[in-house]
Amino acid sequence: MEHKGKGFGIGSGFTSEFLMISSILIAGMLVLRTANSVLFALGSLVILAAILFTVPTVFRVEKENTDSINLTSFYVVLTIAVILIVFFAGSGVLI
Amino acid sequence: MFNSTLIPLMVVFPLIAAILANFLHQKDRSVKTIAIISSIVAIIIPLITLYGVHLFSGHIRTESFPEISKLLIPDVYMGIVYAYGPLQKILLALLTLMTVFVVFLSINRKLISGVYVAMIFISLASVSAIILTDDFFNFFVFIEVLTVAQAALVIAVKETKAHKAAFKYMIFSSVSGGSILLGIALLLGVYGLLNMTDLSNAITAGGALKPVALTAIALITVGWLYESGLFPFHIVKSNMYENAMPETAALLQLQSKFILVAMSIALLRIFSGYALLKSVMLGFAIFTVVIGSVMALQQTDLRKLLSFVAVGQAGLVAMGIGLGTSFSISAGIFHAINDVLSMAILFFVAGFILESYKTTKLDQLGEGLQKAPLIGTIMFLATLAISGVPPFNSYQSEFRLIQSAVEAGYAELSVLVILLSVATFIAVIKAFYMIFMKPSTNTEADPKVKGTMYKTIIVILIAMCLFIGLFPNMVYDPIYNIIVSLGV
Numbered sequence: 001m002e003h004k005g006k007g008f009g010i011g012s013g014f015t016s017e018f019l020m021i022s023s024i025l026i027a028g029m030l031v032l033r034t035a036n037s038v039l040f041a042l043g044s045l046v047i048l049a050a051i052l053f054t055v056p057t058v059f060r061v062e063k064e065n066t067d068s069i070n071l072t073s074f075y076v077v078l079t080i081a082v083i084l085i086v087f088f089a090g091s092g093v094l095i
Numbered sequence: 096m097f098n099s100t101l102i103p104l105m106v107v108f109p110l111i112a113a114i115l116a117n118f119l120h121q122k123d124r125s126v127k128t129i130a131i132i133s134s135i136v137a138i139i140i141p142l143i144t145l146y147g148v149h150l151f152s153g154h155i156r157t158e159s160f161p162e163i164s165k166l167l168i169p170d171v172y173m174g175i176v177y178a179y180g181p182l183q184k185i186l187l188a189l190l191t192l193m194t195v196f197v198v199f200l201s202i203n204r205k206l207i208s209g210v211y212v213a214m215i216f217i218s219l220a221s222v223s224a225i226i227l228t229d230d231f232f233n234f235f236v237f238i239e240v241l242t243v244a245q246a247a248l249v250i251a252v253k254e255t256k257a258h259k260a261a262f263k264y265m266i267f268s269s270v271s272g273g274s275i276l277l278g279i280a281l282l283l284g285v286y287g288l289l290n291m292t293d294l295s296n297a298i299t300a301g302g303a304l305k306p307v308a309l310t311a312i313a314l315i316t317v318g319w320l321y322e323s324g325l326f327p328f329h330i331v332k333s334n335m336y337e338n339a340m341p342e343t344a345a346l347l348q349l350q351s352k353f354i355l356v357a358m359s360i361a362l363l364r365i366f367s368g369y370a371l372l373k374s375v376m377l378g379f380a381i382f383t384v385v386i387g388s389v390m391a392l393q394q395t396d397l398r399k400l401l402s403f404v405a406v407g408q409a410g411l412v413a414m415g416i417g418l419g420t421s422f423s424i425s426a427g428i429f430h431a432i433n434d435v436l437s438m439a440i441l442f443f444v445a446g447f448i449l450e451s452y453k454t455t456k457l458d459q460l461g462e463g464l465q466k467a468p469l470i471g472t473i474m475f476l477a478t479l480a481i482s483g484v485p486p487f488n489s490y491q492s493e494f495r496l497i498q499s500a501v502e503a504g505y506a507e508l509s510v511l512v513i514l515l516s517v518a519t520f521i522a523v524i525k526a527f528y529m530i531f532m533k534p535s536t537n538t539e540a541d542p543k544v545k546g547t548m549y550k551t552i553i554v555i556l557i558a559m560c561l562f563i564g565l566f567p568n569m570v571y572d573p574i575y576n577i578i579v580s581l582g583v
Contacts, residue, residue: 007150008525008528008529009395011521011525012392012393012522012525013393014096015392015393015518015521016388016389016392016393016518017263019388019389019392019514019518020385020387020389021514022510022511022514023381023385023418023511024513026507026508026510026511027264027381027385027507027511029507030505030507030508033507034514034558046556053503058389058393061386061389061390062389062390062393064332065329065330065386065390067260067263067330067331067334069260069263071330072263072267072328072330072331074266075327076327076328077325078327079320079326079327080313080317082272083313083316083375084310084313086370087309087312087313087373087375087376088306088309088318090371091303091304091309091371091545093306093309
């Protein structure tokens with residue numbers, strides 16, 4: 001990452017940071033808006049506060065997205081679990 | 096001459112070509128001749144084949160449905176069925192065209208070897224079968240064959256990184272392949288059927304899904320994520336694109352996106368009444384598109400950057416499909432078609448850069464516009480095309496995606512699509528600046544590399560992007576009509 005400290009690297013870093021923040025906010029709003037309006041207002045504030053305490057997020061994202069087989073395996077297992085829970089709970093089998 | 100009995104030939108012919116090329120390995124002139132002739136024939140077959148259905152082994156529809164299903168559906172297919180319609184024609188025409196380009200570029204690069212050509216044709220046959228088949232087990236078999244062929248194409252680069260990438264791809268393929276097969280086995284156990292149309296009828300007739308069927312959907316969804324290169328498998332896919340030869344990466348990304356389309360349609364048809372599936376698809380699509388774009392912005396190597404852009408764009412296609420309306424699904428498929436064209440141009444440019452400069456590291460490149468003005472101009476146009484700037488093709492599909500998101504009641508997603516288009520533009524234009532406009536570095540271009548074949552192909556592709564951008568309905572309308580008729 002030779003040029004990361006130079007103009008283009010900084011520009012890319014800022015763009016990806018803003019993109020991450022906007023995406024998290026938009027996705028959060030989308031989920032909470034469909035749930036409840038009070039939850040939407042409170043949730044948006046919580047997300048905003050959480051973002052303020054975690055910036056810069058982009059380096060963490062980059063760290064988690066290496067081609068390490070361990071990390072990918074971890075996320076694959078997590079994904080299988082999440083999909084099973086969503087399908088079973090959403091269809092009223094678990095609850 | 097025009098006959099629907101040619102339908103199986105779209106799978107059988109590339110397989111025969113692959114066997115022949117493999118047989119003649121190390122006899123370069125014969126392999127070259129077979130590769131050129133087979134490519135031309137492969138591109139003609141989808142064009143002269145009439146729309147229709149092909150029933151293998153002479154099986155026709157029968158009224159004796161399996162007793163195990165205990166469901167009252169009128170009749171079932173007992174054999175493998177291949178269906179060929181306008182959507183399949185568009186996808187197969189593009190697939191064969193891109194395969195021809197890759198074969199010609201490989202010949203030009205002197206990469207030709209019997210096994211390499213065989214793997215290209217096996218991957219062509221596999222994707223054709225996946226697009227055509229209406230049988231779930233046949234679908235699985237060709238997905239597995241494709242995975243092996245794709246891994247072999249990456250291994251052919253003969254670099255340690257490429258071997259590692261292919262090895263990881265195969266490891267996760269065992270997870271995904273196992274998931275899909277177990278899912279199919281569970282569905283077969285519950286409904287006694289493998290034909291997708293019959294399964295769809297049986298599931299609709301059966302009412303609420305049983306826990307076993309839910310497990311099957313979950314497992315097949317995991318397979319769908321892998322085959323489409325969506326989160327959490329985006330790293331594995333982008334690693335494959337990055338380590339393959341750039342022209343092969345152009346073919347790999349096309350195959351992944353077409354499988355994403357074919358598998359999504361299959362899933363939505365079979366589980367048409369299960370709304371949660373679309374929500375899960377949408378969730379993973381949003382995740383992939385954001386991570387793909389963020390990671391693309393961080394890259395300093397052209398091939399790695401393009402790999403993440405390709406992954407992010409696959410997320411955009413899945414987003415359209417996950418929204419679940421006829422309009423959004425059609426827009427998603429339309430975007431897949433448009434995106435593979437623009438991405439292919441960018442990968443071919445990367446191929447030229449690699450051949451000419453022997454590196455794709457952005458900080459080692461510069462002043463390329465003086466050395467290759469045509470390539471630079473077309474890369475700039477392709478950057479506009481992939482970012483959804485009018486009058487190019489992706490503008491038409493991204494506009495429809497935005498419109499469909501608003502119509503579906505998810506206005507936030509339209510904002511996200513715009514943001515991501517901007518991010519894609521910034522990522523690729525940064526690469527364009529560093530390769531073509533930045534003051535020169537020590538890296539010198541090889542004067543022997545003329546790149547005539549690259550230039551011809553990318554000019555054809557950018558003309559296609561422009562043509563679809565100006566006349567979108569020629570491609571979009573057949574897709575929309577099919578999606579409406581399928582009722583997904």
